[in-house]
Amino acid sequence: MTxxxxxxxxxxxxxxxxxRSAETLRHxxxxxxxxxxWCHQQGYHGNDFFGVAGAEVIEEYLAQxxxxxxxxxxxxxxxxxxxxxxxxxxxxxxxxxxxxxxxYVSEPTKPDLLPKAIxxxxxxxxxxxxxxxxxxxxxxxxxxxLLVRMLFExxxxxxxxxxxxxxxxxxxxxxxxxxxxxxxxEDLIPFSRSLQTELGAWFEQRPTCTHDSLWxxxxxxxxxxxxxxxxxxxxxxxxxxxxxxxLPKFAPHTFRHGCGVHIVQRxxxxxxxxxxxxxxxxxxxxxxxxxDSDQLRGLYDRIFD
Numbered sequence: 001m002t003x004x005x006x007x008x009x010x011x012x013x014x015x016x017x018x019x020r021s022a023e024t025l026r027h028x029x030x031x032x033x034x035x036x037x038w039c040h041q042q043g044y045h046g047n048d049f050f051g052v053a054g055a056e057v058i059e060e061y062l063a064q065x066x067x068x069x070x071x072x073x074x075x076x077x078x079x080x081x082x083x084x085x086x087x088x089x090x091x092x093x094x095x096x097x098x099x100x101x102x103x104y105v106s107e108p109t110k111p112d113l114l115p116k117a118i119x120x121x122x123x124x125x126x127x128x129x130x131x132x133x134x135x136x137x138x139x140x141x142x143x144x145x146l147l148v149r150m151l152f153e154x155x156x157x158x159x160x161x162x163x164x165x166x167x168x169x170x171x172x173x174x175x176x177x178x179x180x181x182x183x184x185x186e187d188l189i190p191f192s193r194s195l196q197t198e199l200g201a202w203f204e205q206r207p208t209c210t211h212d213s214l215w216x217x218x219x220x221x222x223x224x225x226x227x228x229x230x231x232x233x234x235x236x237x238x239x240x241x242x243x244x245x246x247l248p249k250f251a252p253h254t255f256r257h258g259c260g261v262h263i264v265q266r267x268x269x270x271x272x273x274x275x276x277x278x279x280x281x282x283x284x285x286x287x288x289x290x291x292d293s294d295q296l297r298g299l300y301d302r303i304f305d
Contacts, residue, residue: 035082050099051098055104058102058105062075072108083102086100116251117261120261120265127145129245130148145198155259155278156178158255159181162229162231167212171196174196176190189276211228213229231252259277263276270282270285
């Protein structure tokens with residue numbers, strides 16, 4: 001068991017060196033460490049983790065998770081984490097005659113779930129509900145409108161939006177320079193002419209700060225204490241704005257999914273979704289095609305009914 005814990009530590013370090021995101025590393029660590037702790041409690045050690053015996057241990061663990069009421073989505077995430085770990089282990093080290101247990105493990109049922117997305121109509125309701133009030137400075141209204149628009153219309157991840165600096169916005173070419181969170185590479189995302197106009201107004205009204213972040217926080221008192229907007233601040237703002245618009249509280253990531261859905265529903269090619277959302281694989285973007293089932297059914301009915 002101690003040796004497998006050592007391998008796990010090396011695995012985390014390797015994935016970090018490869019540039020995997022902090023969220024992915026936490027995901028791996030949580031599921032793998034939890035599995036190893038369960039194995040320790042059950043008394044498994046040594047060769048129990050390999051070959052047919054290892055497959056039985058893993059399947060027993062997954063069955064225990066199912067019995068505890070864990071969702072299929074989470075169980076499949078556990079399976080993928082353990083499979084990545086073992087694949088790395090056998091590629092990195094010569095383990096003699098030992099066999100990878102995932103040669104024998106049956107993959108659990110994949111959850112047939114679509115990611116939660118804000119609909120275009122809901123997005124319009126939210127955007128139109130954001131108005132200036134005498135209780136807050138005018139720039140705050142413009143900032144919140146821009147954040148909602150950029151989350152939905154660029155499809156960038158919330159943390160990618162929050163990392164934007166003033167010089168990452170090219171108003172003339174209508175493009176954003178973003179650092180993709182998962183692959184740590186810069187990318188250019190286009191934006192609309194109407195968003196260009198609002199961004200131009202924002203550059204004029206943005207409060208003076210000691211930092212060059214595109215998004216100052218409202219929680220600052222003077223230029224020496226000018227804070228940048230955090231993820232928690234963004235989530236809180238969206239929750240407040242959604243509540244005021246009498247909408248469900250949409251998390252920041254639902255706007256990214258909403259962008260992908262909207263592109264497909266408006267007839268955009270799936271390769272455009274891949275480019276805008278920054279997916280490395282076309283197959284990842286293809287999930288948004290499934291959102292278009294109602295439109296597809298309507299076309300079918302017009303042809304055959």
